[in-house]
Amino acid sequence: xxxxxxxxxxxxxxxxxxxxxxxxxxxxxxxxxxxxxxxxxxxxxxxxxxxxxxxxxxxxxxxxxxxxxxxxxxxxxxxxxxxxxxxxxxxxxxxxxxxxxxxxxxxxxxxxxxxxxxxxxxxxxxxxxxxxxxxxxxxxxxxxxxxxxxxxxxxxxxxxxxxxxxxxxxxxxxxxxxxxxxxxxxxxxxxxxxxxxxxxxxxxxxxxxxxxxxxxxxxxxxxxxxxxxxxxxxxxxxxxxxxxxxxxxxxxxxxxxxxxxxxxxxxxxxxxxxxxxxxxxxxxxxxxxxxxxxxxxxxxxxxxxxxxxxxxxxxxxxxxxxxxxxxxxxxxxxxxxxxxxxxxxxxxxxxxxxxxxxxxxxxxxxxxxxxxxxxxxxxxxxxxxxxxxxxxxxxxxxxxxxxxxxxxxxxxxxxxxxxxxxxxxxxxxxxxxxx
Numbered sequence: 119x120x121x122x123x124x125x126x127x128x129x130x131x132x133x134x135x136x137x138x139x140x141x142x143x144x145x146x147x148x149x150x151x152x153x154x155x156x157x158x159x160x161x162x163x164x165x166x167x168x169x170x171x172x173x174x175x176x177x178x179x180x181x182x183x184x185x186x187x188x189x190x191x192x193x194x195x196x197x198x199x200x201x202x203x204x205x206x207x208x209x210x211x212x213x214x215x216x217x218x219x220x221x222x223x224x225x226x227x228x229x230x231x232x233x234x235x236x237x238x239x240x241x242x243x244x245x246x247x248x249x250x251x252x253x254x255x256x257x258x259x260x261x262x263x264x265x266x267x268x269x270x271x272x273x274x275x276x277x278x279x280x281x282x283x284x285x286x287x288x289x290x291x292x293x294x295x296x297x298x299x300x301x302x303x304x305x306x307x308x309x310x311x312x313x314x315x316x317x318x319x320x321x322x323x324x325x326x327x328x329x330x331x332x333x334x335x336x337x338x339x340x341x342x343x344x345x346x347x348x349x350x351x352x353x354x355x356x357x358x359x360x361x362x363x364x365x366x367x368x369x370x371x372x373x374x375x376x377x378x379x380x381x382x383x384x385x386x387x388x389x390x391x392x393x394x395x396x397x398x399x400x401x402x403x404x405x406x407x408x409x410x411x412x413x414x415x416x417x418x419x420x421x422x423x424x425x426x427x428x429x430x431x432x433x434x435x436x437x438x439x440x441x442x443x444x445x446x447x448x449x450x451x452x453x454x455x456x457x458x459x460x461x462x463x464x465x466x467x468x469x470x471x472x473x474x475x476x477x478x479x480x481x482x483x484x485x486x487x488x489x490x491x492x493x494x495x496x497x498x499x500x501x502x503x504x505x506x507x508x509x510x511x512x513x514x515x516x517x518x519x520x521x522x523x524x525x526x527x528x529x530x531x532x533x534x535x536x537x538x539x540x541x542x543x544x545x546x547x548x549x550x551x552x553x
Contacts, residue, residue, distance in 0.1 A: 189453075198467075200468075203470075211483050212226045224303060233467070237467060240272065266344070267321055271317055277367070284414060288381060326347070328344060378418050424464055427457075
């Protein structure tokens, strides 16, 4: 995708023929035109050496190339810093506030970790290549293998964590009574481990399909530390692009699209029911669930918008490899690749922003993290617990009073039995009992 910046020159035969054609067009008749006293044009051409060089346009002459380089150098650093701060805050909120009560917070905490890996491993390499002309994959053969493996693994895991948390939300919306038994924290950790093993298995081939390889260019032997090994070219050119696109984009894309339609449909129906039943107001728990659902729908929508361009570029809009691209096409490709890849990496950097914009529960938990104040959700839970405890205390007090009253009845009835010269004690006991 990158040009080496060499300048192309026409060969010697093309230069001679072009020069001869230009001179012959000027001399209408070489036998009648003489130069410097009976010297014909043909003799002049034979005695004079013409050196003609035509400089082909360089890739650096195009503004698209410079914009693409500037994006890789400066915009990349902004995305990395913004993403690291946001993902660290997201992880802290999910683990150390009242949001850790929900099983879906485990998915979101894992998503923050994997997004951080995407930014540091994937985007960090692009920044060092364009800023310092240092490529970690070219440093050593095993550096290439390990770096490519972790780059693809983090990108795939980030997409699938989003799929898991969206499916978890579908279960909560459609099966609210069974959601707590289905989506437990233990089952959530099991799902994360299974998906991690699956993604590792899909990308494990990088350890034996890429590495050090020698190529012959003209008469010079050139060694590359990060190239497709012999025998795996067809796999990488024909099969792997579709496998990677399916795992990282197509399947997550379709799943998120369908799940978000189901969630939005259910939210609209719930809002319509509350509107029809004017005397029924939504509880605080319903508001919290709706806030979390809207937040997850927004980050799913962000994923769909920001990852679609790179998929279209890699799979759908495949370049024509039967012809060599022109310099102008290479400059345009430099800019296009920079834009679509930065959009993909922005997906891993803007989740925190989307949490804050769309999730009231997340904003409350963020204030709880910084201000050490309990959120409305936790205050509501504590209030309900105190009300339950107070009700239990009042109930026990009433039971004790009733038991104490029974003891007084026995005491009073016993004292009545010992009195002589009065009415029948049995009759008095019966009268007292009826009171």
